[in-house]
Amino acid sequence: KNQVEQSPQSLIILEGKNCTLQCNYTVSPFSNLRWYKQDTGRGPVSLTIMTFSENTKSNGRYTATLDADTKQSSLHITASQLSDSASYICVVSAGIKAAGNKLTFGGGTRVLVKP
Amino acid sequence: DAGVTQSPTHLIKTRGQQVTLRCSPISGHKSVSWYQQVLGQGPQFIFQYYEKEERGRGNFPDRFSARQFPNYSSELNVNALLLGDSALYLCASSLEWGRETQYFGPGTRLLVL
Numbered sequence: 001k002n003q004v005e006q007s008p009q010s011l012i013i014l015e016g017k018n019c020t021l022q023c024n025y026t027v028s029p030f031s032n033l034r035w036y037k038q039d040t041g042r043g044p045v046s047l048t049i050m051t052f053s054e055n056t057k058s059n060g061r062y063t064a065t066l067d068a069d070t071k072q073s074s075l076h077i078t079a080s081q082l083s084d085s086a087s088y089i090c091v092v093s094a095g096i097k098a099a100g101n102k103l104t105f106g107g108g109t110r111v112l113v114k115p
Numbered sequence: 116d117a118g119v120t121q122s123p124t125h126l127i128k129t130r131g132q133q134v135t136l137r138c139s140p141i142s143g144h145k146s147v148s149w150y151q152q153v154l155g156q157g158p159q160f161i162f163q164y165y166e167k168e169e170r171g172r173g174n175f176p177d178r179f180s181a182r183q184f185p186n187y188s189s190e191l192n193v194n195a196l197l198l199g200d201s202a203l204y205l206c207a208s209s210l211e212w213g214r215e216t217q218y219f220g221p222g223t224r225l226l227v228l
Binding site: 034103106 | 155157
């Protein structure tokens with residue numbers, strides 16, 4: 001069964017500090033891994049997308065890493081801002097296009113940035 | 116360019132009723148997917164449509180149905196509503212079907228009383 005596990009479930013950090021979110025997955029065959037940011041009550045917004053051959057991708061202060069061997073990914077937030085308060089969702093896509101766009105979502109990590 | 120739009124934004128229904136949710140994809144996008152997100156959890160895949168055909172279905176009962184129109188907009192229907200159907204229903208569009216990045220709408224928050 002395809003699964004995506006995220007840790008921690010929630011995180012409180014002070015403004016200006018860095019943090020790292022973790023994502024472990026068991027999805028086969030692997031196609032790509034995406035990180036989304038979801039503000040409360042809003043739809044998720046894509047931050048990064050990485051395929052099997054990519055091991056790092058940046059989007060401003062967000063940097064995602066991927067280790068396809070250990071099936072782990074991380075999202076690093078640098079110099080956090082109050083607007084970074086949101087849920088961060090790891091999403092892994094199965095690789096067989098003929099089977100449809102099968103995305104497996106993690107439960108998300110809720111980040112709260114305090115001043 | 117307008118993003119994915121969904122209507123209504125909020126909806127309150129009672130058990131046993133039926134509901135129809137609507138989604139308009141980003142212009143040029145041909146694939147629409149529907150997700151259910153219960154409070155505090157990640158989205159769960161319900162359906163994907165591409166070129167008006169169902170291309171994927173999640174583990175949801177037959178009370179859930181959907182369709183895609185020639186203009187690529189989509190409707191999600193839920194019959195015989197249960198309390199557990201209360202959730203944020205997200206629509207996502209992508210250019211094609213497969214590995215394309217999905218762009219999510221703001222969602223429709225459904226409350227079943």
